Amino acid sequence: MKITKDIIESHGLKLDEYSKIKQLLDREPNYLELGIFSAMWNEHCSYKSSKVHLKKLPIKNKNVIQGPGENAGVIDIGDDDAIIFKIESHNHPSFIEPYQGAATGVGGILRDVFTMGARPIALLNSIHFGDPNNKKTKNLLNGVVSGIGGYGNCIGIPTVAGETKFHETYNENILVNAMAVGLANKKKIFYSKAKGINKAVVYVGSKTGRDGIHGASMASAEFDENSEDKKPTVQVGDPFTEKLLMEACLELMKKESIISIQDMGAAGLTSSSVEMAHKGNLGIELNLDKIPCREENMSPYEMMLSESQERMLIILEDGKENEARAIFKKWDLDFVVIGKTTDTKNLSLKFQKKIVATIPIDALSSKAPLYDRKWSKKKLSKKKTNIKELKKIKFDEAFFKILSSPNHSNKKWVTEQYDQMVMGDTIERSGANAAIIKIHNKEKAIAVTVDSSANYCKSHPLSGGKQIVSESWRNLISVGAKPIAITNCLNFGNPENPEVMGEFAENIIGVKEACEFLDYPVVSGNVSFYNGTNNNNIFPTPVIGGVGLIKNLKKIQNNRFKKIDSKVLIIGKTFGHLGQSVLINEMYNMNDGIPPEVNLLNEKNNGEMVLKLINGGIVNSVHDISTGGIILALAEMSLSSQIGVKILKPKKLSNMFEYFFGEDQSRYIVEVDKNNYFKIEKLLKDNNIYFENIGVTQKDYFELDKDLKTSVKELYEINNKWYNKFNGLIS
Amino acid sequence: MKLAVIITLKKDVLDPQGKVIEQTLQNMGINSLKNLRQGKYIEIELDELDEKKAHSTVENMCKKLLVNLIIEEYKIKKI
Amino acid sequence: MKLAVIITLKKDVLDPQGKVIEQTLQNMGINSLKNLRQGKYIEIELDELDEKKAHSTVENMCKKLLVNLIIEEYKIKKI
Amino acid sequence: MNSTVIVFPGSNCDRDVATALTKLQFKNKMVWHKDNNLPKSDLIVIPGGFSYGDYLRSGAIAAKSNILKEVIRAANSGCLILGICNGFQILIETGLLQGALLRNRNLKFISKDVYLKVINNDNKFCKNYKKNNIINLNIAHNEGNYFTQKDHLKELEDNALIPFKYCDKEGSINDNNNPNGSINNIAGILNNKKNILGMMPHPERMIDSLISNTDGIGLFNSILN
Numbered sequence A: 001m002k003i004t005k006d007i008i009e010s011h012g013l014k015l016d017e018y019s020k021i022k023q024l025l026d027r028e029p030n031y032l033e034l035g036i037f038s039a040m041w042n043e044h045c046s047y048k049s050s051k052v053h054l055k056k057l058p059i060k061n062k063n064v065i066q067g068p069g070e071n072a073g074v075i076d077i078g079d080d081d082a083i084i085f086k087i088e089s090h091n092h093p094s095f096i097e098p099y100q101g102a103a104t105g106v107g108g109i110l111r112d113v114f115t116m117g118a119r120p121i122a123l124l125n126s127i128h129f130g131d132p133n134n135k136k137t138k139n140l141l142n143g144v145v146s147g148i149g150g151y152g153n154c155i156g157i158p159t160v161a162g163e164t165k166f167h168e169t170y171n172e173n174i175l176v177n178a179m180a181v182g183l184a185n186k187k188k189i190f191y192s193k194a195k196g197i198n199k200a201v202v203y204v205g206s207k208t209g210r211d212g213i214h215g216a217s218m219a220s221a222e223f224d225e226n227s228e229d230k231k232p233t234v235q236v237g238d239p240f241t242e243k244l245l246m247e248a249c250l251e252l253m254k255k256e257s258i259i260s261i262q263d264m265g266a267a268g269l270t271s272s273s274v275e276m277a278h279k280g281n282l283g284i285e286l287n288l289d290k291i292p293c294r295e296e297n298m299s300p301y302e303m304m305l306s307e308s309q310e311r312m313l314i315i316l317e318d319g320k321e322n323e324a325r326a327i328f329k330k331w332d333l334d335f336v337v338i339g340k341t342t343d344t345k346n347l348s349l350k351f352q353k354k355i356v357a358t359i360p361i362d363a364l365s366s367k368a369p370l371y372d373r374k375w376s377k378k379k380l381s382k383k384k385t386n387i388k389e390l391k392k393i394k395f396d397e398a399f400f401k402i403l404s405s406p407n408h409s410n411k412k413w414v415t416e417q418y419d420q421m422v423m424g425d426t427i428e429r430s431g432a433n434a435a436i437i438k439i440h441n442k443e444k445a446i447a448v449t450v451d452s453s454a455n456y457c458k459s460h461p462l463s464g465g466k467q468i469v470s471e472s473w474r475n476l477i478s479v480g481a482k483p484i485a486i487t488n489c490l491n492f493g494n495p496e497n498p499e500v501m502g503e504f505a506e507n508i509i510g511v512k513e514a515c516e517f518l519d520y521p522v523v524s525g526n527v528s529f530y531n532g533t534n535n536n537n538i539f540p541t542p543v544i545g546g547v548g549l550i551k552n553l554k555k556i557q558n559n560r561f562k563k564i565d566s567k568v569l570i571i572g573k574t575f576g577h578l579g580q581s582v583l584i585n586e587m588y589n590m591n592d593g594i595p596p597e598v599n600l601l602n603e604k605n606n607g608e609m610v611l612k613l614i615n616g617g618i619v620n621s622v623h624d625i626s627t628g629g630i631i632l633a634l635a636e637m638s639l640s641s642q643i644g645v646k647i648l649k650p651k652k653l654s655n656m657f658e659y660f661f662g663e664d665q666s667r668y669i670v671e672v673d674k675n676n677y678f679k680i681e682k683l684l685k686d687n688n689i690y691f692e693n694i695g696v697t698q699k700d701y702f703e704l705d706k707d708l709k710t711s712v713k714e715l716y717e718i719n720n721k722w723y724n725k726f727n728g729l730i731s
Numbered sequence B, C: 001m002k003l004a005v006i007i008t009l010k011k012d013v014l015d016p017q018g019k020v021i022e023q024t025l026q027n028m029g030i031n032s033l034k035n036l037r038q039g040k041y042i043e044i045e046l047d048e049l050d051e052k053k054a055h056s057t058v059e060n061m062c063k064k065l066l067v068n069l070i071i072e073e074y075k076i077k078k079i
Numbered sequence D: 001m002n003s004t005v006i007v008f009p010g011s012n013c014d015r016d017v018a019t020a021l022t023k024l025q026f027k028n029k030m031v032w033h034k035d036n037n038l039p040k041s042d043l044i045v046i047p048g049g050f051s052y053g054d055y056l057r058s059g060a061i062a063a064k065s066n067i068l069k070e071v072i073r074a075a076n077s078g079c080l081i082l083g084i085c086n087g088f089q090i091l092i093e094t095g096l097l098q099g100a101l102l103r104n105r106n107l108k109f110i111s112k113d114v115y116l117k118v119i120n121n122d123n124k125f126c127k128n129y130k131k132n133n134i135i136n137l138n139i140a141h142n143e144g145n146y147f148t149q150k151d152h153l154k155e156l157e158d159n160a161l162i163p164f165k166y167c168d169k170e171g172s173i174n175d176n177n178n179p180n181g182s183i184n185n186i187a188g189i190l191n192n193k194k195n196i197l198g199m200m201p202h203p204e205r206m207i208d209s210l211i212s213n214t215d216g217i218g219l220f221n222s223i224l225n
């Protein structure tokens, strides 16, 4: 088949990229080869627009065993234990088919983690939807949530934390990010690097179907006689098969037979085989007649580009085939030797006794295009939000409205669809600052959280970048964990737009600064560009997944008030910053202020002090202050404990709204027994930590002078009614 | 009037359920089984005597709720 | 040969899924809807030319696995 | 006491229940579904999870496995059998317990802690609880909506074959505290001989106050004594 301009473009390749292909091959590619190039050179696989920026991120500290570049990041948590984790997006598939898109997103990230030798122990997710009034939202929301649950529940890994957010910027482009966390033995971690020649390359897992075959390539002129049939087939997740695949792989990993292993994710067989060969500086030869196919008459093109789920590629040591086959047979899974490693440094494909493709591995990997795209700096909005100039609102009305808004209402209806307890080690479930998962049979635990702040990142990508990392760090501190490292999922618009590229570039700088200062490196991540429709790019939405370590199970905390008549303290200074706050957004529908700045020094000092208080066992509960400010944080503490609080106005109060709704960073609320108060006061003063007394816990009532008094029960109802109303379950 | 909707997965879409059921039956010794796919069957009773109208009401239900047109296809039958 | 099995819940067995779908459709304004029940539709391809034999093979599958005779009933059809 | 946990492809609470059994001093063995022999056991547990992905009907395919024939034989000779969640569904599909477990009435997976009232404790699984005790266990299922015919329901009620019903914190049993639509708020049932218990809630998740609470221990301890 002659490669035409249309075919090239329908493969998502630019004409100059095609010239580069010809130059690298020293000839024209055939159709199959073109397909393979397009799969490897697209943004998702090649990171061609993001690489130059990602390089800036700090990726090491004394706990990091493996940073970015492998299927997932690996950190050391003492003894022989390692935690392996990563976050990934499945935005576009979920918009097309929410249930399956979200489900396969979870499946994909789990494979990234168990392919490295870890048994997954926790799942998290960050999901962003359009305006709840947008007519697509309900269906997308319900589909995504049940898809995430459907997969995780079936495979039996607890889904323990996440965030569900709404904003019109996602009307035509939702975000579905899933994170998986696994536990491995530090000495038995598996990598994708191939070693040795003539080693067996083995295909295991599900059969290959026509799922998700490069959609773009199907629209070319020659292929539209039957256009309905040519739409990419939606990938359907099969969590049952994934469970078998996971158990089989983990069983095989106990033996000494795997040289390298790699899941088949995006671009399926192509990217997995190229990746393995590239890392090992080898060639790889595949015999496509051997590929287990689900449909009849599948072409090499379809086999190489299929994104069927629940498949893996393994390179085996000599003489281990039978042992390995027996394990996969036990789990009723396909196990087929489909090729071998070679010293040619080529990807070479055989089909029906003919060589159908030969491509140098480096042409697909290290020589793929790289772009330092044009980007422009974001100007900080000059607008200062002056609350006094805004129309007068009543304090309690604002508070109730926010508490019952889609973004701040109780997310129980989400989390009750996720099995959070399976595996029996979930100490702290969804609803807390961070979830806590015990290391099975040991006296230690990890804490995990995901966070994002699209509004902040939109208005100032650099401070937004700092803020999300700090918020993640703060969430881990609040449960008593020492933050160790993060994974990040960078959801942005079209990188060919200099403004979007600027958001990306500056955001990374913000992330980098905070990571460096807090010694909280990035060990894995994912970039998702082209989120948007018709030149409408989404707000930049980086999502941070954080992991921390708890060495002593007796020294953990949560955000539930424990007793009545304890003192409530605010650690960290309140200036009353309202730019980009929930108050301004919800009550005035304004989006143009500047976000709060993070002072990293204060962040670190305050956080370390809170951790010290928790470790000292002298605080009753802890909550970080984030969106919605002091008042919302206090409400959350009351709601989760059903204990009320009598809030006192500080003496020098310039403005109620600024003080209670302000979103200044680096602040925590701690509940303290009266007996411990003087000890804590002294400790804070000796360490120059700013704090204020804000009130006393009490029975049943949530109360702030004359401005607000409500029973906690009522508060609970206000906080819970949104979803039922949204779904038409109540009017 | 009673109608039935038969909903099946489109041809190339993976049917994990069908696959497992198929394998189980084969393991139980049913060797002549070549392929099995699972779909849905929905029986609908309408307060409507006109067949054409009934059909179009059900068609409407399928498009709006019953069928996921991205991965499924359907047939409507009078019963 | 291709056959289909239609599996439905017995009349006196509650059908929670059907109920919810029915209610949703009614809430969507489809007033003529009187009753809706959901069942399964299983398409089976057999390596068997004799219709009688095919039928009895499928009957066997139904009894052994496909149908829970305590709560479900079934029909077999050639397609 | 010797216990055996049966593992099917897709079981996912097998390790959890084994952990609980071992912690409470059972001598536990895991048995893979393809095995033909059961070790000598006083208690056989069919754990929760999604055996065969819940495909076709939850529990249906597992109910046809080799090992189930042995479980049925053991059950008939009086061995104690405990089916939790998917295990309950499997016991229903084998016919060892009667009735059906339908989709939850809201058609959603439900995972939360629920209150249960101990309705009957004169059986080997519940004797360490007091009658009318209120306990708090976790549920996590798609199909826990128990349904049975009138005459069987009467038999269950009359013969003290219902150990647990869903209730609220204070113990009242009504539709508002029925999480999944189960008939008469039933959360678990016994066979006539009271040696087989099937229940949707997970007692094995409630054996450690650090993780949750210890309300599940009573069940395992009842069996031990």
Ligand SMILES: Nc1ncnc2c1ncn2[C@@H]1O[C@H](COP(=O)(O)OP(=O)(O)O)[C@@H](O)[C@H]1O
Residues within 6 Å of the ligand: A124, A125, A126, A127, A159, A160, A161, A162, A163, A164, A407, A408, A411, A414, A415, A430, A431, A432, A433, A434, A626, A627
């Ligand atoms: N999609 C989700 N998956 C799991 N947990 C969720 C999800 N959405 C929200 N949650 C949980 O609900 C709680 C409240 O969510 P949110 O209001 O977004 O928290 P925060 O304001 O602390 O970011 C969090 O503990 C979070 O873990």
Ligand SMILES: [Mg+2]
Residues within 6 Å of the ligand: A432, A433, A475, A624, A626
């Ligand atoms: Mg938080």
